[in-house]
Amino acid sequence: MTTTVRLDNVEHAALKLRRGHGPHFGEAVNQVAIFASEFQDVQREYPILFARVSDDQVQPVAILGFDxxxxxxxxxxxxxxxxxxxxYRRGPFQVGFSDGEAVVNIDLAHPRIAAEGEDGDPVFKPHGGDAPALNAALSALRTLSAGAAAAETLSSLFTELGLIEEVKLEVRISEHSTIDFDGYLAVTAEKIAALDGEALARLxxxxxxxxxxxxxxxLGTMQRLIARKQRKLAAAA
Known part of the structure; x- marks a missing residue:
């Protein structure tokens, strides 16, 4: 039986979302797919690399860890x-379609859904209207929708123009410990600088x-990510 239904402000008036972050929300991953519409925000916090999906398709990812x-x-x-x-900001919400119109669906089995009587952030205000938690999720859905529309063009154009290249990183965690971090592609400043005027105009x-x-x-955030790894290892020592 499907647990994904159309969000309804009457049927789901009492619905709440669990707060916080952790593995129980499916967040214990070392990368997450991202979209062009959020690159400006992502690039301040995370290294952006690309995973090859097929010969002519790549998926941008934000790197969250090494293991x-x-x-x-x-x-x-x-x-x-x-x-x-x-x-990860959209929570249990998804974009769906009904009679050709975009609608908001909700997965009632999602770990963000609070049990009855459990504390959490309300989806709707007590007397109607979207609560802040829902507004935040809807903002994430808009980001995803805008990014999905550009995903195919990004993949094909970056590949065609030779903007992405394989990277092999040897991450030095300590004087005696390194991690081989490879299997990804990256856009580098050198690749952008090498583009001619026509390629730049197309982009x-x-x-x-x-x-x-x-x-x-x-890519400048990679050193900060390495520092996080070093602090984690030092705390566990």
Whole structure:
């Protein structure tokens, strides 16, 4: 039986969302898919790399950790960053379609759904209207929708213009410990600088020139991510 239904302000008037962050919300991952519409925010906090889906398709991802199921931004029920990727901000909500119209659906089996009587953030205000928790999720859904519309163009144009290249990183955690971090692609400042005027114009016309620049700029956050890993290891020693 499906647990995803159309959100209804009468039927779901008492619905609440659990607060906080952690593995129980599916957030113990070392990467998360992101979209062009959020690159400007993502690049300030996370390295942006690309995972190859097929020969001509790539998926941008924000790197959260180096080991499997390692999210270095999770800290005692908090997500320690100024920006959380949209896929995790949307909570149990999804965009659906009914008679050709976009609607908001909700997965009632999602771990964010609070049990009856449990404390949480209300989805709707007591006397009607969207509560802040729902408004935040709707903002994330708008980000995802805008990004999904540009995803195919980003993938094909970045690939065609040779903007993305394989990266192999040897991450030095300590004097005697390194992690081989490979299997990803990246946009670098050198690749952007090597583009001719026509290629730059095509990127700009597609609204993706700044996106490429954000991706290249994000690589500077890798050292901060390494520092998080070092602090985690030091705390466990």
């Amino acid at each position: 499997r199921e390692e999210n270095l931004f999770l800290d005692g029920g908090r997500w320690d960053a100024a920006y959380i990727p949209a896929l 700009n016309a597609a609204g993706l020139l700044d996106v490429a620049i954000f991706a290249a700029s994000s």
